Amino acid sequence: MNDCKIVDARNTFCPGPLMELITYMKQASVGDTLELLSTDDGSGADVPEWVNKAGHELVSKERVEGVWHIRIRKAK
Amino acid sequence: MRIVVVGGGTGGTIVANNLSRRLVGEIRARKVRLTLLSASDKHMYQPGLLYVAFGQMSPDQLYREQASLLESNIDFHVDPVVEFKLDENRVRTQSGKVHEYDVLVIATGSRIVPELVPGMREGAETFYSEAGAVKMFKRLREFEGGNVAVVVGVPHKCPIAPVEVIFSLHDYFKARGIRDKVHIKYHYPIGRIHTIENVAKWAKPEFDRMGIEYETLFNVKEIDPVNRVVRSEEDTETHYDLLIAIPPHRGMEVVEKNGLGEGGWIPTDRYKLTMNGHDNVYVLGDTTNLPVSKTGSAAHFEAEVVAENIASIVKIGAPVRDYDGKVYCFIEAGHDRATYAMFNYQIPPDLKPASKPMHWFKMAYNQMYWTSVRGLL
Ligand SMILES: Cc1cc2nc3c(=O)[nH]c(=O)nc-3n(C[C@H](O)[C@H](O)[C@H](O)COP(=O)(O)OP(=O)(O)OC[C@H]3O[C@@H](n4cnc5c(N)ncnc54)[C@H](O)[C@@H]3O)c2cc1C
Numbered sequence: 001m002n003d004c005k006i007v008d009a010r011n012t013f014c015p016g017p018l019m020e021l022i023t024y025m026k027q028a029s030v031g032d033t034l035e036l037l038s039t040d041d042g043s044g045a046d047v048p049e050w051v052n053k054a055g056h057e058l059v060s061k062e063r064v065e066g067v068w069h070i071r072i073r074k075a076k
Numbered sequence: 077m078r079i080v081v082v083g084g085g086t087g088g089t090i091v092a093n094n095l096s097r098r099l100v101g102e103i104r105a106r107k108v109r110l111t112l113l114s115a116s117d118k119h120m121y122q123p124g125l126l127y128v129a130f131g132q133m134s135p136d137q138l139y140r141e142q143a144s145l146l147e148s149n150i151d152f153h154v155d156p157v158v159e160f161k162l163d164e165n166r167v168r169t170q171s172g173k174v175h176e177y178d179v180l181v182i183a184t185g186s187r188i189v190p191e192l193v194p195g196m197r198e199g200a201e202t203f204y205s206e207a208g209a210v211k212m213f214k215r216l217r218e219f220e221g222g223n224v225a226v227v228v229g230v231p232h233k234c235p236i237a238p239v240e241v242i243f244s245l246h247d248y249f250k251a252r253g254i255r256d257k258v259h260i261k262y263h264y265p266i267g268r269i270h271t272i273e274n275v276a277k278w279a280k281p282e283f284d285r286m287g288i289e290y291e292t293l294f295n296v297k298e299i300d301p302v303n304r305v306v307r308s309e310e311d312t313e314t315h316y317d318l319l320i321a322i323p324p325h326r327g328m329e330v331v332e333k334n335g336l337g338e339g340g341w342i343p344t345d346r347y348k349l350t351m352n353g354h355d356n357v358y359v360l361g362d363t364t365n366l367p368v369s370k371t372g373s374a375a376h377f378e379a380e381v382v383a384e385n386i387a388s389i390v391k392i393g394a395p396v397r398d399y400d401g402k403v404y405c406f407i408e409a410g411h412d413r414a415t416y417a418m419f420n421y422q423i424p425p426d427l428k429p430a431s432k433p434m435h436w437f438k439m440a441y442n443q444m445y446w447t448s449v450r451g452l453l
Pocket residue numbers: 082083084085086087088113114115116121122123124125126155156157158183184185186203204205233234237328330360361362363370371372373374375404405406
């Protein structure tokens with residue numbers, strides 16, 4: 001099974017990328033990797049901040065043509 | 077053509093009424109049959125629950141007979157769908173009846189699942205159901221002072237409700253003359269006090285003025301009702317005397333059970349509002365998986381797009397427009413002021429200072445809702 005689920009939160013103000021990510025993280029199983037797509041400038045900082053505080057793992061983070069691609073592994 | 081709409085809440089009712097008017101000739105000529113299947117003979121105006129929780133509306137004011145809201149050419153049944161057979165273009169209902177369709181619209185909404193958070197059912201008050209809102213009001217009435225904590229589950233419908241309940245709590249305790257005896261603490265899942273940046277910017281000075289304490293990056297993990305402590309996924313905790321929770325939500329069980337979407341959220345094309353992989357199935361309102369706020373307002377604007385497109389498929393064989401992500405939300409800033417947030421996929425909301433006329437407009441809308449679901453507004 002492909003365990004990298006894409007969370008497409010491009011062009012959304014509400015619920016917003018981080019809230020979308022939290023929704024899908026709750027549904028995911030420990031060990032799953034999710035890739036968040038976001039066009040919100042702030043995602044580059046606020047997603048890693050939450051991932052760190054909540055004790056998950058930031059796998060990678062890059063911005064391609066204005067879209068953040070942030071991969072997170074659910075750790076607990 | 078057989079059109080079946082599943083769900084008679086905000087979205088489903090507007091789609092059905094809108095279609096019934098656009099296709100009045102085709103329905104009369106029996107070229108189109110329009111069926112609405114719902115789970116209740118009553119229609120609840122859910123935003124009114126916030127007023128019930130503060131003693132400003134009575135529960136019976138929230139309801140109308142569903143049949144009274146529908147055009148007479150809609151074939152309406154209170155008979156919930158229990159099985160979706162999308163590959164065979166049919167649904168089966170609780171009574172055992174099978175409805176075949178050419179076009180299906182799913183608008184079954186969402187449900188609260190407080191049971192996903194240990195202790196939430198026993199330990200927290202909520203205004204997200206009629207019984208919960210009445211119980212919360214009774215708790216508020218007997219409250220004489222102490223720590224009130226507000227926590228927010230993810231995902232949840234009506235994303236404005238967390239800030240609205242804070243304003244209402246402040247005004248409620250002020251009116252009772254005990255505001256100085258009540259400490260209010262707000263907890264929010266992400267790193268600012270609201271997910272919409274401009275709402276957060278607008279609400280922060282208001283919270284500071286009202287003396288509201290807030291903790292961000294707080295995702296409620298568990299509640300210990302005996303010791304009255306709420307703990308977060310981020311390993312912090314708050315002690316409370318009265319806890320108010322916006323519970324986490326899921327789509328309806330029938331959606332999950334039939335494998336239509338994980339968590340009950342149906343994968344939906346954000347512009348066409350069709351279900352991914354099923355061009356003759358439209359999805360709208362809370363049950364979509366779209367990154368759009370779960371509001372009656374979104375359901376309303378989506379319903380207009382869906383109805384216009386289905387009607388034009390009947391008339392010219394092609395849909396005519398896309399959903400642009402439009403949402404318009406009133407924001408009650410206490411018991412006598414309000415503002416609003418209007419936005420779409422591309423344009424963020426620009427918040428105006430709260431005013432009394434906006435509050436009166438919201439009070440008027442609470443009545444106008446019934447005209448709106450009839451598809452007249
Ligand atoms: C406290 C509170 C405050 C709110 N405030 C606001 C606000 O200020 N502004 C705003 O825009 N929104 C607000 N909302 C949100 C709004 O009410 C919902 O987002 C909106 O009702 C969603 O519409 P819907 O058509 O998707 O679902 P619903 O209106 O919930 O309707 C779902 C329908 O599906 C039916 N159904 C369920 N299962 C089945 C089945 N198996 N078969 C057939 N039918 C079925 C149900 O009976 C119901 O009729 C608030 C909600 C709450 C709880």
